[in-house]
Amino acid sequence: MQKITPFLWFDNQAEEAINFYTSVFRNSSIGKVARYGEAGPGPAGSVMVAEFELEGMRFTALNGGPMFKFTEALSMVVDCKDQAEVDHFWYGLSEGGQPGQCGWLKDKFGLSWQVVPEALPRLLGDPDPARAGRVMQAMLQMTRIEVDKLEKAHAG
Structure with a gap:
């Protein structure tokens, strides 16, 4: 089990980003994906949090809004x-x-x-x-x- 996981904050491009990164790194995969429901705060069906792996290292991506870059x-x-x-x-x-x-x-x-x-x-x-x-x-x-x-x- 990986003890520390990079957590990447995106405005609303988390799904696009993990698809991009997993296309560049041959040894990669997309894991669990949690999507926003009707209650929000993001658009229903859009990625809230997603796990992905690049070259054996796990990452988490969040669509958290435009506050952080x-x-x-x-x-x-x-x-x-x-x-x-x-x-x-x-x-x-x-x-x-x-x-x-x-x-x-x-x-x-x-x-x-x-x-x-x-x-x-x-x-x-x-x-x-x-x-x-x-x-x-x-x-x-x-x-x-x-x-x-x-x-x-x-x-x-």
Whole structure:
């Protein structure tokens, strides 16, 4: 049993969001869905709360109204094994959203994501400060992380 579950507050797009996220992540599913009844406060039949799972991690989505918005103070990190995975998640999650710098993006619902290849922390962690510094400088020029450019910067 997962002890901590991210709880995502949406205005009225919870169902659209969970359908979007489960389309981007291959290992995903939608669980229990509770809908508003005639008593409201949301429109009858619309999602009140829904559970979903992405890559083995459970999430809960709520249609709670417009009072709260996502900020970059919280982001989801997607660890990727290679450039193909980076590209899949970067282009999938950024569809209709906004690309950011250094692998960050906001999806079309405003949720922030970091799409990170396994090479990035490995190369940034090089004990040679010059090599690690070149990797950092290369990364700072990127939106979507490009592994080949990081490796070229690392090599000098």
